[in-house]
Amino acid sequence: MTIIKTFEVQDSPKRFPKKYILFAAFILLSLTIVEIWASNTVVSFGEKYEKLSYLEKNLKIENQILENDIAENSSLRRIASKSAELGFSPQQSIQYIR
16 A cells, blocks of 8 residues: 655745836836936035025125225325315315304
């Protein structure tokens, strides 16, 4: 008497359906594209910020130069020398009209 044992084919464990794998791949691809776009946007804003900072620095320097020129030109000695060059002289005598 021989005992013959037959083996039944067991089903392999359930795999994820293809649609879930495709969905995950689509999500990863979308997130990659969004990350690239965000990085590019941040870089372009950084360049604009750098240009604006440079312009602000130049304007502050120019304002300081102009303030110094105004202070120099509005000093009493400068005004007195300019008025003398133009022919103005100090008042010699004051005359009152009654």
